[in-house]
Amino acid sequence: MNAVVIFTILSLLLVVGKILRVRIPFLQRLYLPSSVIGGILGLVVVTALGEHAPAEITGGMRAIPGFMINVIFATLFLGAMTPKLGTVIRFAFPQLCLGQIIAWGQYVVGLGLAGFVFSRWCGVPAAFGNLLEIGFEGGHGTVGGMAEAFAAFGWEDGIALGYTVATVGMIIGIVLGMALIQWAHRCGFVKEVRAFGDRSLHERRGIHRAEERPSAGHQTVICDSIDSLAWHVAIVGVACLIGWSLRQLIPMKGFPLFPLCMIGGVLLQLAARYLKVDLLVDRVQMERISGAALDFLVVSAVATIRLEVVMANWVPLVILCIAGTAWTVACVMFLAPRIFRDAWFERAIAEFGQAMGVTATGLMLLRTVDPESKTPATMSFGYKQLLHEPFMGGGLWTALALSLVYKFGWLPVFGFCAVMLFMWGICAFFLASPVVKKGK
Numbered sequence: 001m002n003a004v005v006i007f008t009i010l011s012l013l014l015v016v017g018k019i020l021r022v023r024i025p026f027l028q029r030l031y032l033p034s035s036v037i038g039g040i041l042g043l044v045v046v047t048a049l050g051e052h053a054p055a056e057i058t059g060g061m062r063a064i065p066g067f068m069i070n071v072i073f074a075t076l077f078l079g080a081m082t083p084k085l086g087t088v089i090r091f092a093f094p095q096l097c098l099g100q101i102i103a104w105g106q107y108v109v110g111l112g113l114a115g116f117v118f119s120r121w122c123g124v125p126a127a128f129g130n131l132l133e134i135g136f137e138g139g140h141g142t143v144g145g146m147a148e149a150f151a152a153f154g155w156e157d158g159i160a161l162g163y164t165v166a167t168v169g170m171i172i173g174i175v176l177g178m179a180l181i182q183w184a185h186r187c188g189f190v191k192e193v194r195a196f197g198d199r200s201l202h203e204r205r206g207i208h209r210a211e212e213r214p215s216a217g218h219q220t221v222i223c224d225s226i227d228s229l230a231w232h233v234a235i236v237g238v239a240c241l242i243g244w245s246l247r248q249l250i251p252m253k254g255f256p257l258f259p260l261c262m263i264g265g266v267l268l269q270l271a272a273r274y275l276k277v278d279l280l281v282d283r284v285q286m287e288r289i290s291g292a293a294l295d296f297l298v299v300s301a302v303a304t305i306r307l308e309v310v311m312a313n314w315v316p317l318v319i320l321c322i323a324g325t326a327w328t329v330a331c332v333m334f335l336a337p338r339i340f341r342d343a344w345f346e347r348a349i350a351e352f353g354q355a356m357g358v359t360a361t362g363l364m365l366l367r368t369v370d371p372e373s374k375t376p377a378t379m380s381f382g383y384k385q386l387l388h389e390p391f392m393g394g395g396l397w398t399a400l401a402l403s404l405v406y407k408f409g410w411l412p413v414f415g416f417c418a419v420m421l422f423m424w425g426i427c428a429f430f431l432a433s434p435v436v437k438k439g440k
Helices: 002-023 025-030 034-052 055-074 085-121 126-138 140-145 147-152 157-187 201-205 228-247 258-274 283-303 307-312 314-339 344-356 359-369 377-388 396-408 410-431
Strands: none
Touching: 002 025, 002 034, 002 055, 002 283, 025 157, 025 201, 034 157, 034 283, 055 140, 055 147, 055 228, 055 258, 055 283, 085 126, 085 314, 085 344, 085 377, 085 410, 126 140, 126 157, 126 314, 126 344, 126 396, 126 410, 140 147, 140 157, 140 258, 140 283, 147 157, 147 396, 157 283, 157 307, 157 314, 157 344, 157 359, 228 258, 228 283, 258 396, 307 314, 314 344, 314 410, 344 359, 344 377, 359 377, 396 410
């Protein structure tokens, strides 16, 4: 019965969030997803209820993100036509270079602040520094997927703090990202900006016109044998099963499941291609499954943030978010023009959106400055994800870093991240070109 109640509550929050987005122009100008709006509304209700909020319901809602992130990561490569590695590297290496610098830098900034400052003056554990990359680069889903790890190491407050960092990062990513786009447009770095005033009423409200509705995927099986959506969901389930089986082979305490579900999806896709049945897996349907899981993940994560934990740690939390934002903006403003030889801002704003929120945020900002994909930014960003996501922003290193901090201490992990940042910085040095002038 609780499962039904939880599902109906989350569904109601998503519906109300969408209605508020449609009806309130201010929310449209902020480009906030309906899941964030609904989650904030749910957080207000849960906070107002206080001790009267049913513990079984709120506890069940807190378990949703940890489950949904497994679904999202399992779908990352299912149904995808993976290009040749040489092609990926040729088109994506500069993009990968910026993405890696931002991600490793978030670890250096976060662990450095936590280890040298916060742990001494604010009484937080050194693993507090991991929250910057987990929340900003990884997002709500990564925090949810790390919930079991936080609990295994006896720091359950890290879950609420991680969700807070992820929420702050997503909002800053959208709002500040749009501000950077307006700056770039005034400076002449981009020409194809679709400002809010240039969008139709349907676009502002986030609704497709009846005659322009895109396909949500192709049915690859005949429904009298099995429903096509059920078939694709079942494939995701098998990928998660492979991931769960792989985790049984890992002796490390607190290692999360979701990056292994990604590996399960990759193995399943390779097997399908080897058996020549990969045409039975439609990529667009997988994206819809992932998108639905992300919406339910975000609304449940935001709605169940424990504000008392946030308020008890608000000082280091604010400093961490400001420092992380400053680092990411600095990479966009000063590093990106030197790494990219063409369409530098389009490429950089996509990385900024992902590094502060989720991939969808990066793509939304990219579509704002390059609505018709006239630049190579969309292709290079997509190729870069094939090499970046398996390791950072919820990938294997994100999952491993928290365990390593608890096992070996924060300083060795901080040192390793600094070395990796330096190495990618060397790559950036060899890619460097003269700074792009305004209007070029």
